[in-house]
Amino acid sequence: MEYRKIKDDDDEVQEDNDVASDLESLKGKSHTVASSNIALATLGGGGGSTERINWKRKGVVTCALTILTSSQAILIVWSKRAGKYEYSVTTANFLVETLKCALSLLALTRIWKNDGVTDDNRLSTTYDEVKVFPIPAALYLFKNLLQYYIFAYVDAPGYQILKNLNIISTGVLYRIILKKKLSEIQWAGFILLCCGCTTAQLNSNSDRVLQTSLPGWIMAIIMALLSGFAGVYTEAIIKKRPSRNINVQNFWLYVFGMAFNAVAIVIQDFDAVANKGFFHGYSFITVLMILNHALSGIAVSMVMKYADNIVKVYSTSVAMLLTAVVSVFLFNFHLSLAFFLGSTVVSVSVYLHSAGKLR
Amino acid sequence: MEYRKIKDDDDEVQEDNDVASDLESLKGKSHTVASSNIALATLGGGGGSTERINWKRKGVVTCALTILTSSQAILIVWSKRAGKYEYSVTTANFLVETLKCALSLLALTRIWKNDGVTDDNRLSTTYDEVKVFPIPAALYLFKNLLQYYIFAYVDAPGYQILKNLNIISTGVLYRIILKKKLSEIQWAGFILLCCGCTTAQLNSNSDRVLQTSLPGWIMAIIMALLSGFAGVYTEAIIKKRPSRNINVQNFWLYVFGMAFNAVAIVIQDFDAVANKGFFHGYSFITVLMILNHALSGIAVSMVMKYADNIVKVYSTSVAMLLTAVVSVFLFNFHLSLAFFLGSTVVSVSVYLHSAGKLR
Numbered sequence: 001m002e003y004r005k006i007k008d009d010d011d012e013v014q015e016d017n018d019v020a021s022d023l024e025s026l027k028g029k030s031h032t033v034a035s036s037n038i039a040l041a042t043l044g045g046g047g048g049s050t051e052r053i054n055w056k057r058k059g060v061v062t063c064a065l066t067i068l069t070s071s072q073a074i075l076i077v078w079s080k081r082a083g084k085y086e087y088s089v090t091t092a093n094f095l096v097e098t099l100k101c102a103l104s105l106l107a108l109t110r111i112w113k114n115d116g117v118t119d120d121n122r123l124s125t126t127y128d129e130v131k132v133f134p135i136p137a138a139l140y141l142f143k144n145l146l147q148y149y150i151f152a153y154v155d156a157p158g159y160q161i162l163k164n165l166n167i168i169s170t171g172v173l174y175r176i177i178l179k180k181k182l183s184e185i186q187w188a189g190f191i192l193l194c195c196g197c198t199t200a201q202l203n204s205n206s207d208r209v210l211q212t213s214l215p216g217w218i219m220a221i222i223m224a225l226l227s228g229f230a231g232v233y234t235e236a237i238i239k240k241r242p243s244r245n246i247n248v249q250n251f252w253l254y255v256f257g258m259a260f261n262a263v264a265i266v267i268q269d270f271d272a273v274a275n276k277g278f279f280h281g282y283s284f285i286t287v288l289m290i291l292n293h294a295l296s297g298i299a300v301s302m303v304m305k306y307a308d309n310i311v312k313v314y315s316t317s318v319a320m321l322l323t324a325v326v327s328v329f330l331f332n333f334h335l336s337l338a339f340f341l342g343s344t345v346v347s348v349s350v351y352l353h354s355a356g357k358l359r
Numbered sequence: 360m361e362y363r364k365i366k367d368d369d370d371e372v373q374e375d376n377d378v379a380s381d382l383e384s385l386k387g388k389s390h391t392v393a394s395s396n397i398a399l400a401t402l403g404g405g406g407g408s409t410e411r412i413n414w415k416r417k418g419v420v421t422c423a424l425t426i427l428t429s430s431q432a433i434l435i436v437w438s439k440r441a442g443k444y445e446y447s448v449t450t451a452n453f454l455v456e457t458l459k460c461a462l463s464l465l466a467l468t469r470i471w472k473n474d475g476v477t478d479d480n481r482l483s484t485t486y487d488e489v490k491v492f493p494i495p496a497a498l499y500l501f502k503n504l505l506q507y508y509i510f511a512y513v514d515a516p517g518y519q520i521l522k523n524l525n526i527i528s529t530g531v532l533y534r535i536i537l538k539k540k541l542s543e544i545q546w547a548g549f550i551l552l553c554c555g556c557t558t559a560q561l562n563s564n565s566d567r568v569l570q571t572s573l574p575g576w577i578m579a580i581i582m583a584l585l586s587g588f589a590g591v592y593t594e595a596i597i598k599k600r601p602s603r604n605i606n607v608q609n610f611w612l613y614v615f616g617m618a619f620n621a622v623a624i625v626i627q628d629f630d631a632v633a634n635k636g637f638f639h640g641y642s643f644i645t646v647l648m649i650l651n652h653a654l655s656g657i658a659v660s661m662v663m664k665y666a667d668n669i670v671k672v673y674s675t676s677v678a679m680l681l682t683a684v685v686s687v688f689l690f691n692f693h694l695s696l697a698f699f700l701g702s703t704v705v706s707v708s709v710y711l712h713s714a715g716k717l718r
Binding site: 192195196198209334336340352356 | 520
């Protein structure tokens with residue numbers, strides 16, 4: 001039960017892998033925006049206006065991700081309360097990928113109808129474009145398999161604490177792989193984000209994590225690197241061809257997501273699926289969670305396209321804190337002093353990220 | 360026992376009130392430095408060099424304060440371990456003031472012998488100069504009396520947590536009373552310093568402090584304001600006449616410190632002193648603690664003269680963390696995850712304070 005719980009919590013990370021198509025209204029908007037950007041650029045004026053539009057788009061996708069991630073965590077708490085955790089997580093993940101794939105196609109058919117098929121929005125691809133697309137999905141599969149073994153070294157709450165290493169690994173890999181610079185103040189903010197999130201999660205048993213043995217630490221660091229690498233690599237793939245329609249990029253990412261999740265079903269849940277059926281244990285809340293994960297995945301993909309991994313990490317971290325606050329009202333949660341301190345540190349960190357922008 | 364412990368811990372704050380004279384070597388140094396500064400200034404050159412010397416002096420007094428505060432806390436732990444807490448804290452405070460007064464005079468006699476008596480180093484004063492000197496001592500007396508009542512509303516560990524409000528009150532009053540500006544980044548650092556110190560002190564009972572009733576919070580805030588106001592006011596007094604010798608300023612501050620501590624003995628410990636004698640319960644460690652408090656007081660005073668209250672707060676906060684690390688080796692203390700997180704936040708805060716300097 002404890003283990004299943006963690007596995008599901010980790011779906012929050014799994015969504016890094018997600019790419020998307022739906023949010024048709026948002027998509028429509030950003031598409032119009034893109035056209036008007038081009039129009040403005042052709043007119044040779046309005047650089048400031050383009051920047052404002054980019055900012056607006058970045059803001060919209062970031063807010064969408066924050067809200068979806070919060071509601072996702074709340075659904076997890078709700079489903080824990082309801083005690084419904086008997087479905088196979090791998091089948092749910094597979095359905096999430098399938099749903100996003102379908103939504104990508106739906107969005108594309110609308111675009112084709114309005115704009116016609118162009119080089120940027122056609123579905124057919126080249127080996128050169130598609131060869132990198134399986135990599136993030138493969139990294140996630142590997143990470144999820146490792147997760148089965150780390151519990152020999154850390155308990156479940158300890159693993160939740162160690163997952164905050166993802167923040168640091170994402171920052172470091174973002175710097176190394178995407179070669180984008182953060183200012184010193186922004187790095188300070190990033191370290192604080194990691195400390196603040198961890199502080200907010202502290203409870204009376206958290207100190208046990210310090211007793212983690214060396215193999216446990218190594219596995220935790222490898223998992224953080226895999227997760228960070230998958231996120232940063234997805235951004236690299238999506239940004240490599242800026243004019244390529246995001247829905248096409250998402251479609252291909254998700255085709256491989258489906259494939260690798262099918263492998264995960266076979267490795268991890270073959271017996272359960274064979275004996276009890278693919279949909280055993282599904283409930284209304286499971287369906288809601290799958291829907292939410294799909295939409296979150298779309299939001300992550302949009303953030304990767306129009307913002308970056310750093311914004312994604314901030315957005316999901318703030319979502320974690322929002323969830324706790326909302327849970328106070330929904331589930332009568334008690335907020336600890338550590339939570340208040342951690343939240344304050346995270347808030348200052350968000351401020352530093354914006355105040356420390358390289359000029 | 361618990362209460363006495365707190366009372367003694369609080370002497371760390373009491374030293375804000377301290378002003379000084381000894382550290383003859385350090386004093387001699389700063390005196391020489393002062394003369395050479397004047398020489399350089401008269402020669403009309405070496406502005407950069409003066410600045411470097413000022414920085415060096417600021418660095419020396421800050422390090423002295425940090426080391427003395429750390430060793431002070433270690434003495435407190437040591438004395439707790441030894442179970443020696445049977446002396447009257449008010450008599451010890453009185454002796455600390457007396458010792459500092461004596462050391463001020465000692466330093467002054469040396470200065471008079473070397474440089475002769477000048478307007479800046481003569482002991483005699485005017486009503487206009489001396490009238491403000493009792494104020495910090497009076498504020499501390501009032502704060503220490505309040506301390507007797509706050510324990511009706513918070514327990515001892517809760518009070519330790521609430522004392523971190525001093526950091527914020529010092530920053531706010533420093534801004535309002537001394538009208539010195541901190542940059543936004545430095546304010547961010549200051550908020551983090553408060554969060555980091557509190558996080559480092561977290562334990563499984565810390566959440567109880569959130570249940571503090573309104574009168575408890577009001578008292579804690581008043582005490583933080585009194586403590587912050589006393590510190591900031593001392594800086595204002597010392598800096599009002601920059602050319603006035605620090606030992607003369609210290610002497611007068613401490614004369615009033617002695618007087619107000621005599622009042623405290625009468626109010627709080629009259630019976631114990633009358634029945635068991637002034638020095639009842641004194642031990643070797645008590646003497647060491649008095650000596651250490653006197654030297655710390657001198658260092659605080661030097662920091663007020665050559666740096667400011669912000670540097671003082673940073674210095675004593677870092678000292679708190681150093682103490683915990685040293686205690687691991689001396690007393691086999693265990694460091695908690697919260698301590699590591701809090702220390703990291705404090706370290707980032709120190710960096711931000713220096714990186715965020717107003718240009």
